[in-house]
Amino acid sequence: MSGVRVLVGTRKGAFILTADGKRRDWKVEGPLFGGWELYHLKGSPADPDRLYASQSTAWFGQQIQRSDDGGRSWKPVGNEFAYDGETGTHQWYDGTPHPWEFARVWHLEPSLSDPDVVYAGVEDAALFRSSDGGQTWQELSGLRGHGSGPHWQPGAGGMCLHTILLDPRDAERMIVAISAAGAFRTEDAGKTWTPANVGLHSEGIPDGDAEVGHCVHHLARHPSRPDVVYMQKHWDVMRSDDGAQTWREVSGNLPTDFGFVIDVHAHEPDTIYVVPIKSDSEHYPIDGHLRVYRSRTGGDDWEELGDGLPERDCYVNVLRDAMAVDTMDDCGIYFGTTGGQVYVSTDAGDRWAPIVHDLPAVLSVEVQTLP
Amino acid sequence: MTDVRVVLPTHLRTLAQVTGEVKVTIGGPDSTQGALLDALEAAYPVLRGAIREHGTLRRRPFVRFFAGEADLSHDPPTTPLPPAVLAGREPFCIVGAMAGG
Numbered sequence: 382m383s384g385v386r387v388l389v390g391t392r393k394g395a396f397i398l399t400a401d402g403k404r405r406d407w408k409v410e411g412p413l414f415g416g417w418e419l420y421h422l423k424g425s426p427a428d429p430d431r432l433y434a435s436q437s438t439a440w441f442g443q444q445i446q447r448s449d450d451g452g453r454s455w456k457p458v459g460n461e462f463a464y465d466g467e468t469g470t471h472q473w474y475d476g477t478p479h480p481w482e483f484a485r486v487w488h489l490e491p492s493l494s495d496p497d498v499v500y501a502g503v504e505d506a507a508l509f510r511s512s513d514g515g516q517t518w519q520e521l522s523g524l525r526g527h528g529s530g531p532h533w534q535p536g537a538g539g540m541c542l543h544t545i546l547l548d549p550r551d552a553e554r555m556i557v558a559i560s561a562a563g564a565f566r567t568e569d570a571g572k573t574w575t576p577a578n579v580g581l582h583s584e585g586i587p588d589g590d591a592e593v594g595h596c597v598h599h600l601a602r603h604p605s606r607p608d609v610v611y612m613q614k615h616w617d618v619m620r621s622d623d624g625a626q627t628w629r630e631v632s633g634n635l636p637t638d639f640g641f642v643i644d645v646h647a648h649e650p651d652t653i654y655v656v657p658i659k660s661d662s663e664h665y666p667i668d669g670h671l672r673v674y675r676s677r678t679g680g681d682d683w684e685e686l687g688d689g690l691p692e693r694d695c696y697v698n699v700l701r702d703a704m705a706v707d708t709m710d711d712c713g714i715y716f717g718t719t720g721g722q723v724y725v726s727t728d729a730g731d732r733w734a735p736i737v738h739d740l741p742a743v744l745s746v747e748v749q750t751l752p
Numbered sequence: 753m754t755d756v757r758v759v760l761p762t763h764l765r766t767l768a769q770v771t772g773e774v775k776v777t778i779g780g781p782d783s784t785q786g787a788l789l790d791a792l793e794a795a796y797p798v799l800r801g802a803i804r805e806h807g808t809l810r811r812r813p814f815v816r817f818f819a820g821e822a823d824l825s826h827d828p829p830t831t832p833l834p835p836a837v838l839a840g841r842e843p844f845c846i847v848g849a850m851a852g853g
Contacts, residue, residue: 416763440814440848441763441802457767457798461806 385707386451386749387715388432389723390419393741395434397452400736404713404727407736413455414446421488421702424749428496433515435486435501443485445501445515458515462486462503465522471505472534481505481525488702490545494552502542506533506559508571521571524557529576529593536560536596536615543701544600548607556610556625561596564612566625580621580628581614598641599701600625603650609679611653613643613701618655620680631680636667642704646729647712651679654714654730656699664719665696673716675730689733690724697722702745709750717743753777756788756833757843764803764846768796773843783838785817786829803846814849 387398394412413419417436425431432448434455443462446455462483473479484504492498497514507525509518524530533540541560548554553570556577564577581595588594596615603609612619612628616639619628632638637657646652653676659667666672671690674683697720707713714730717723721740726733755775765771776791786809793800800806803815809829811817817824820834820842836842 438763440761440812441767442805442812443801444767444798460801463807 384751388422388747390422390745391741391743392418395419398736421745423489423747425491425496426493429749431496433489433499435489437485447515459517462509462518465520487541487543493547500545502545504539504541506540506542523572524574527574533562549604558597558600563593563595564597564625577625599643601643601645603645606650611643613640633681633683635683641701642699644704644706647706647708652677664698669694671695686730703743705746705748707748707750715746715748717746754838759843759845761848767798783833785831816847816849818845
């Protein structure tokens, strides 16, 4: 392994952070697409030079940018995300029907095997697929049309499809998550979908155990054990051992089980990370101490990790797509904050150091381990 | 055929990889706002969806059209362009609305 490339999306552009395998000395490039919101950038697992980026503003809409040379140059590709067939309605905040309207791409998930295939999770919630490197996009409308769509409601940040988990065993199997509808899974490449929320319990919805309506914040899993899926819900950290068919809570001794990110160590499928946030109305760490929590048992038992992180007066948030892990022998853990810091740990979370201090608010962090 | 001067906002100049004003040629009798935007998007396809929504071709909510100190944003696309724009004395300005922070 020669090094790492960290792709950082922020409120005002993208940044690329690179380092050799020691991950001590960093080169910072950017802003790319300055002034635009970069909700997400991600590289193809099949071709590390192929990168995709979601670039948007409320003023000028959505652009998708593609790089074929590892981020040295970019070109805009297709930006038309047309819902398939009857647009239909979902529920608005006041409970009235509201037509589906495209707002932006929250998440881009390149195929595990084909650099030209990429999925896009969008607001208003839907899943799109491109098989030509992002030039054209087709909705996998079985998700939005599977039956519960008219009952979905937006979360405070909008009704967004923000997580796409591809199954390394079978390209036709996917799990996605939508705020605030919940998780859904498909086994036929997106033609048909099943709600995947059994075992979730949410305060603040009329039926706390409803089939849909849960505000799932993020999902993660280890490629060696695809049926074990971890979830950071609005409140509650959850775990599934059967491919998201059923869930159980593993919040254990966390000081608060509200949060946004969750991720899994690259080489230890039972080692997972969250960043507890005080509450749904106070989106910052408890007592101004920024802390990562690690469980080495797949949940329930958590340890506080704070060496190198702010001890006081820290009132930032860590958003749902803003944590990532590399696959170096000493697994690196990365996360970005709404205060513009990006932190790295090169020893699985024991010690942390900032790579950068003062970027715009960080929306997403992804890392590529370069050959 | 008429060459119309168009001023793009900074973000769209960057996207279209242009500097300063651009010139767009529109056809004789069809000298409307809609024709100008059609021609602009044909010349710079990357602007499709950035000024008007795909499909409906509705002006995006935070985009404004100004010319000759008049706000043309709410004119229907079939509205003829002002004579000063067609004569090249005034540019057609596409502006990002003042909003946000």
